[in-house]
Amino acid sequence: MSLLQVEGLVAGYGPAQVLHGVDLTVGEGEVVVVLGANGAGKTTLMRAIAGLLTSRGTIAFAGHRLGNRRAELVVRAGISLVPQGRGTFTALTVLENLRVGAAVRTDRDGVAADIEHWFGVFPVLRDRAKQVAGTLSGGEQQMLAVARALMSRPRLLLCDEISLGLAPKIVAGLFEVLGRINAESGTALLLVEQNAELALALAGRAYLLEVGRVAGQGAAGEFRDNDAVRRAYLGY
Numbered sequence: 001m002s003l004l005q006v007e008g009l010v011a012g013y014g015p016a017q018v019l020h021g022v023d024l025t026v027g028e029g030e031v032v033v034v035l036g037a038n039g040a041g042k043t044t045l046m047r048a049i050a051g052l053l054t055s056r057g058t059i060a061f062a063g064h065r066l067g068n069r070r071a072e073l074v075v076r077a078g079i080s081l082v083p084q085g086r087g088t089f090t091a092l093t094v095l096e097n098l099r100v101g102a103a104v105r106t107d108r109d110g111v112a113a114d115i116e117h118w119f120g121v122f123p124v125l126r127d128r129a130k131q132v133a134g135t136l137s138g139g140e141q142q143m144l145a146v147a148r149a150l151m152s153r154p155r156l157l158l159c160d161e162i163s164l165g166l167a168p169k170i171v172a173g174l175f176e177v178l179g180r181i182n183a184e185s186g187t188a189l190l191l192v193e194q195n196a197e198l199a200l201a202l203a204g205r206a207y208l209l210e211v212g213r214v215a216g217q218g219a220a221g222e223f224r225d226n227d228a229v230r231r232a233y234l235g236y
């Protein structure tokens with residue numbers, strides 16, 4: 001059984017239906033990427049899984065139905081979202097952001113150890129621990145957003161366009177960290193990504209979302225070799 005099992009997911013904003021019955025799975029420890037044009041519904045899919053949008057259909061995680069649970073309960077179940085556009089609280093310090101990410105945990109020593117761990121992975125965050133997040137560079141904020149999402153110790157990390165607007169070197173560093181997190185702790189990753197090249201290199205499987213429907217799926221390697229995918233998302 002898959003770790004995440006989404007079936008017939010329908011979601012949108014008021015009368016505007018964006019997802020028209022999406023089926024998608026993520027296995028334990030798997031890395032899966034969702035590609036799709038602007039407006040295809042990728043962010044809507046991530047927000048629905050994270051419990052930030054009401055939806056119909058089935059969202060099951062680790063064998064339990066999550067559908068329409070509140071976001072906090074979804075985090076408690078083991079899913080954490082790095083939202084599009086830097087998910088930090090800009091008025092809070094770096095340290096406060098990390099503590100907020102651990103709000104569902106009660107093991108204070110474990111939380112302190114994890115903060116140290118992420119300071120080791122992203123040393124710039126340690127240097128700026130007392131600085132408010134809004135004063136960090138884009139890349140630093142994205143590192144903080146990733147670390148903050150991981151502070152809840154998720155079994156599945158959802159990343160919505162974490163490369164958006166960042167310098168290639170920063171993006172490569174973030175992807176390297178994501179690969180390490182997956183390899184070392186077995187955290188499954190579901191990535192929505194414009195940078196298809198990097199995402200397909202990290203992922204085992206991929207989905208293509210077109211106007212709210214799954215238009216294709218397969219092994220990441222096969223996706224890279226598919227002419228239509230290459231032209232639309234890889235630019236060669």
Ligand code: ATP
Binds near residue numbers: 018041
């Ligand atoms: P992008 O790459 O541009 O972020 P996306 O694939 O993530 O695209 P979504 O952000 O999920 O797409 O948007 C899908 C559709 O839903 C779009 O037509 C968009 O205009 C619409 N939409 C998004 N957010 C809202 C909202 N808050 N209210 C109404 N419509 C919305």
